Amino acid sequence: MRSGPCYRPIGVFIFSTAIQFQKKKSNMEYLLKAFKTIPTKPIIGNNVFDLARNDFTEFGSRALIVTGKSSAKRCGAYDELVAVLDSLSITHSLFDRVEPNPTVESVRACVAEHTEPDFIVAIGGGSPIDAAKAIAIAFKGNLETGLTGIIAPGQMVPLVAVPTTAGTGTEATPYSVLTFHSLHNKVTIPERVFPTLSLMDPRFFMTQPAHVTVSTVLDAFTHNLEGYMGARATPVSDEFALRGIALFGATMGELNACWTHEPSPATRAKWMEASTLGGLTISIAATSLPHGMGYALTYNNGVPHGVANIATTIPYLRLCQTLPALAPRVAQVLELVGCSSLEEFDAKIKAICRELLQITLSAEQIEAYSEMVSQMKGKLASHPGPTCVEDFRVCYKHASNQ
């Protein structure tokens, strides 16, 4: 029996019945075309900084490079970028102190330590790029100003996003998720900041430890999944999401094997594509309950973001199955991941995650986290059905002690 207050989302559920999941053109051609749904210019290819020389020159003569501690240098992207900027006589400074799950304090520190550049180049996974989105508007005084729409070009420093992990899809979204210690959680800032330019070079995705690969690919999968199940899904976001889910389903074997075998460049390219498709999906349809539930697992229990999302995904899909509009979609997802039941899918997820899913939550944590999610109006509105605090308890119990 359910307990606690129930919530009904205010979002309008757009259910598309006639989506034809078709292979169109080459994968890269499709992605470039898909970017036309957002105000970000994409460039995809090897030696991507060379391909962006004209764009850099148009931005100006002073660049700020934003990275995490080491991955931008380890994958070669930082050195390649510096070489191209030097050849163009563009001066550059570096802020390389973006931490995992970046804080608003890091954003403020960067702005305090640097003069406003003509453009920012953010290299890394979701953390440096999300931080750079906030930095780009903070230089213009527009962080935490209550702006809730899409930031216009004049309200931000032009931002170049260079993803090095296939997961967040932040190169194709307006979202910046920052850690606010005052709120004891991660929060999506209200400002909507699309990168001005996104540069995707498959070579930069080649050098990741297995646990990073697993977590980031699962993050991409949950973006596509939650967007597909979400109240704001449209025929366009459905097409992106289904392509992304199919790519995940086709590469689950390689993801499981990545603990012992380096994935092939072709597989990495598929995950890059699925990640960007996930970003495009949630730029339209937004994330939903697993992301809302996952933030507390990351903030309090140190669970990597993608793993935190997948930890509650199976009970979330059971919840979706109870809705007549979503039950066929759950069946379609199962088909695309090659499973005949949610139990079979659960077993495959656990096999892929291994010790990453060893999460232990106390009864107090389950209660506190469930109550917190029940207050997340945005995430609740993304789910096209009623939810109760008990639903979240069930999800967190599933996540615990797996």
Ligand SMILES: [Fe+2]
């Ligand atoms: Fe995510």
